Amino acid sequence: MAEEGKLHIVLLPWFAFGHMIPFLELSKLLAQKGHKVSFVASPRNINRLPKTPPSFFPKLNFVEISLPHTEGLPENAEATADLPLDKIQYLKKAYDGLQQPLTRFLETSKPNWIILDFASYWLPPIAANLNISTAYFSVFTAPSHCFFGGSEHAFDRTEPEHYTVTPKWIPFPTSIRFRHYEILRLSDGFSENASGVSDLTRSFMTFDGCDLIALRSSFEFETEWLNLLQQLQRKPVIPVGFLPKKIDNDKEDADDTKSNSWKVIKKWLDKQVKESVLYIAFGSESTLSHAESTALAHGLEQSELPFLWALRNGKLPEGFEDRIRPRGLIWTSWAPQLRILSHDSVGGFLNHCGVSSVFEAIQMKKPMILLPLFLDQGLICRVLEEKKLGYPIPRDELDGSFTSESVAESVKLVMGEEEGKMYREKVKEMSGHFADHELQDRYINQFINHLQHHGCRLP
Structure with missing residues (x-):
């Protein structure tokens, strides 16, 4: 039986270590507050994560779901670090194959919230059918998201040069834009790949489908960008702090x-x-x-x-x-x-x-x-x-x-x-x-408070 007021939260990151590590840090902070946390990833990725101290168990559980065999994806390749850039598209295709086993896990575990990443654009509809709320935890910055705009701006820019100027929907002075060579290196993310879905489409569908957006950020650092992102996405945007690591805990x-x-x-x-x-x-x-x-x-x-x-x-x-x-x-x-x-x-x-x-x-x-x-x-x-x-x-x-x-x-x-x-x-x-770990603690408490009071399935 669940403790009164406590949540069961499932976290599913994209399988890149730059995503999995922040998701793990967030998982540990949620578990420290007494909530049940299920961190979902493939077996090899879980084995390669930094070791979690025993004090986090049994609140923090690692749930292994294997990637399906996918043509074009080398054997034992389960993270972007295992692959050259041109092969990552096959990892996205395999990742999309997690839909059925993840649905079965959600049906039996009945969590209150799922915290997901940009790649799992297919998850919000599944969660909604199961009466589970979804939060998109983005490891990207608020300015980056603002630069790409809301859904109505998703495909306005059709040429690389369109990304080399500051967009009109940013109302305050800023130099944010791509250089010509940067947008050319990024152009693969705008086109369909082996998965059949471009990275840009994944991101916008995840934004549209989730109930709230959580960011590794703070109002002390980028107030104007967080406020603008909430205006553009028309849903709550909640910073969770910077998830600073304590060196003494990494012995x-x-x-x-x-x-x-x-x-x-x-x-x-x-x-x-x-x-x-x-x-x-x-x-x-x-x-x-x-x-x-x-x-x-x-x-x-x-x-x-x-x-x-x-x-x-x-x-x-x-x-x-x-x-x-x-x-x-x-x-x-x-x-x-x-x-x-x-x-x-x-x-x-x-x-x-x-x-x-x-x-x-x-x-x-x-x-x-x-x-x-x-x-x-x-x-x-x-x-x-x-x-x-x-x-x-x-x-x-x-x-x-x-x-x-x-x-x-x-x-x-x-x-x-x-x-x-x-x-x-x-x-x-x-x-x-x-x-500032006290400031970090306040941000996590505010995030949890929102999850406790605004989910489909309240604790």
Whole structure:
């Protein structure tokens, strides 16, 4: 028998780690408040998630639903990180095959709410038939959603150039728009793929079908964008905070591979001068072209700054590692990013404008050098530039190319020059909102309060 006033909430993320990890963090916060949480994913994805402390059980349950065999999808490929970009369409097709087994689970478990992702556009109608409310938890930013507009704007823009100007429905001054090269890299999301549904269509159908929209955000950070998104979507938009991680809760066993990685990295960082090291990382799924990685490497070399580069993909110029040793450390396996950013010797973060990386940088008071690569990262870059939280490496407007000189000049500006002081000061000023766990707790309480009072099936 359910506890009085307590909810049963099912969470179904899209199978990309940039989505699954925030969904897991939200799940843990809901479970901490005493609600029953069912986190649904494929078996291999569940096994690869960060280990959840025993204290969360039995409130937090992991529900395994296997992906159906799908032609074109390699065996054991269950997340976007397992696939090249051109194969992700087959993962979306397999993901759509979760409809029947998920429906059976919902029929027997009878949850109060389902928190879903952009990819499961087919879920709101299923939930409505079962008298279950739905919340779309978006890992994308409010400005990005506002840029694409409401349903009436979904297909107004028919040419790439239409996305290179700020849309007319944004009523306040902003520089948010795509560069020409960014929209060309994103154009695959506008067309049908092997699943038969474009990413744009998935997003708009999910927006239209859900009962509310939850965002990893706060009114302290982007009031005007959250208010505009609610106007555009005509339904409640509720920020859930930034889901900041506590480093102390991420300890590994002494013999764990991740713990050993941190020991090696920390030993190197401990030898460096305070705020002198540039940390470089582009997430687990972003890939630099050969020309980009070469320009970046030569730029780091020219900057003469100490740096730590978490390099998951890409080929370095011949002899580069020998020339930069011991000033630079190239790390090619898993890197404990939050721990690295928390270290006193790190003074800046060169990244791809991935949401989690951006939030962690602000939380740890690290100014950013920005190099957006795909998806909505270009839009995030514009917002960070407006807020003086990061400085974008200058690039060619048409093809996105950049020079080693622009890399060297950008990192030196942000890391130490007088002209970059505003970035260093602004990120420290803003960090309080991102690291404030009491503020985070208030946002989660407000979110839960809405779920408790506005669902189809009240607890």
